[in-house]
Amino acid sequence: MRASITVGGGARAILATGTSGDAMAQLVPGLAACGKFIVVGAPADPVQLNVLPLIFGGRSIYGSLTGTPIDSEDTLAFSVLQNIRPMIETFPLEKAADAYTRMMQGQARFRVVLVTKAGTAQKPTAK
Numbered sequence: 001m002r003a004s005i006t007v008g009g010g011a012r013a014i015l016a017t018g019t020s021g022d023a024m025a026q027l028v029p030g031l032a033a034c035g036k037f038i039v040v041g042a043p044a045d046p047v048q049l050n051v052l053p054l055i056f057g058g059r060s061i062y063g064s065l066t067g068t069p070i071d072s073e074d075t076l077a078f079s080v081l082q083n084i085r086p087m088i089e090t091f092p093l094e095k096a097a098d099a100y101t102r103m104m105q106g107q108a109r110f111r112v113v114l115v116t117k118a119g120t121a122q123k124p125t126a127k
Contacts, residue, residue, distance in 0.1 A: 009032045009033075010030055010031050010032030010033070010035060011030055011031055011032060011035055012031075012032055012034075012035050012036070013031075013035060013036045013037075013038060014027050014028075014030065014031060014035070014036075014037050014038065015038050015040060016037060016038065016039045016040065016041055017040055017041040017111070018041050018043065019041055019042070019043050019044065020043050020045065020106050021043035021044075021045040021046050021047040021048065022045060022047075022048075022106075023043075023106065024039065024041070024043060024047050025047050025048055025049050028049055028050075028053060028054070028059070028061070029050075029053050031053070031057065031059045032057075033057045033058055033059070034057070034058045034059065034060075035057070035059050035060075036059070036060050036061075036062060037059065037060065037061045037062070038061075038062045038063075038064055039061065039062065039063045039064070040063075040064055040065070040066055049061075086110070086111060087109075087110040087111070088110050088111045088112070088113045089108055089109045089110055089111070089112055089113070090112075090113050090114075090115050091112060091113070091114055091115070092114070092115060092116075092117070093114050093115065093116050093117075096114055099112045099114060100112075
């Protein structure tokens with residue numbers, strides 16, 4: 001994954017939302033010079049890093065709470081303006097148990113998203 005991130009000089013920012021410290025640590029070398037690694041997920045295991053890319057590339061690591069609802073709204077609006085899209089792995093809703101197992105084993109690629117047969121949320125039925 002790191003090779004694809006570094007194409008074009010690396011990422012200016014990486015928002016780390018994962019639950020694996022090892023997976024987060026592997027992303028740091030994908031930062032461009034002066035890039036920012038923003039940690040908002042709380043992994044159970046430590047994030048162990050080689051500090052040389054941080055020092056010699058002027059890279060930074062930040063920790064942040066996810067913020068208020070208006071912060072989330074502003075972030076989503078910014079992502080639309082900049083055409084930023086998430087990197088996800090989708091599973092049909094019927095395979096939710098498999099998706100959960102894959103995620104808990106640290107094998108999921110990016111975020112796991114469950115989709116219905118129609119590809120969207122189902123409308124509630126009238127009672």
